[in-house]
Amino acid sequence: MVSIIDDDQSLRESIMDFVRAMGLEAQGFERAEDFLHSDGIVRTACLITDMRMPGMSGLDLHERLVARGEAIPTIVITAFPKDDDRARARRNGVICYLAKPFDPNRLADCITSALEKGECGKSKS
Numbered sequence: 001m002v003s004i005i006d007d008d009q010s011l012r013e014s015i016m017d018f019v020r021a022m023g024l025e026a027q028g029f030e031r032a033e034d035f036l037h038s039d040g041i042v043r044t045a046c047l048i049t050d051m052r053m054p055g056m057s058g059l060d061l062h063e064r065l066v067a068r069g070e071a072i073p074t075i076v077i078t079a080f081p082k083d084d085d086r087a088r089a090r091r092n093g094v095i096c097y098l099a100k101p102f103d104p105n106r107l108a109d110c111i112t113s114a115l116e117k118g119e120c121g122k123s124k125s
Contacts, residue, residue, distance in 0.1 A: 001025040001043045002111060005035050005058065006050040006077070011100075015048060018104060022111065032056035036064070044072050046114040048107075051078035051085060059085060063092055073114035077102060 002019045004026060006012040012028045019026035029035040033055050035047075047065075049058030056064070062074045074094050078085070081099040089097045095117060096110035 001027060001040070002046045002048060003027050003029065003035060003040050003044040003072075004048045005029045005032055005053070005061070006048075007031065007053045008050070011050075015107075018107065019048075019111065022108060024111070024115075032058065032061040035061070041065070041070055041072070046111055047072045047074045048111075049074060049076055051076050052080060059089055059092070059094070062089075062094060066092065073117045075107070075110045075114060 002024050004012050004015045004019070006015070007030055009030070012030070016026040016028050027040055029038065029040070031053060032049065035041070047062070049061055051058045058076045062076070065072055071093065075096045075098065076089050076094050077098045077100055079100045086097045095114045098106065098110065
């Protein structure tokens with residue numbers, strides 16, 4: 001499943017529709033804290049999160065998940081790209097850092113990469 005976290009409802013729903021059109025399951029959250037308190041964490045194979053949101057930022061969320069041992073391949077999207085944020089995202093293992101408006105084909109490539117990375121990290125019995 002792909003989880004999308006963005007406080008902009010129209011963008012969140014648009015990305016969810018796009019993910020579903022790719023043949024994937026999608027669920028959306030308005031805030032990072034909503035995601036953290038859901039059962040979605042264990043079912044999420046790819047996380048798409050806005051950088052700037054009320055409360056916790058998308059990058060802070062990713063770092064928190066990594067620190068808890070629950071690293072999920074993450075794509076960060078932002079309307080305010082900054083080199084410092086991009087470098088921090090890269091250092092912390094974010095799959096893609098995309099500036100809005102982003103090319104849907106680029107987002108699809110990032111989702112595919114995230115899902116492949118997630119599968120590589122799972123042990124097969």
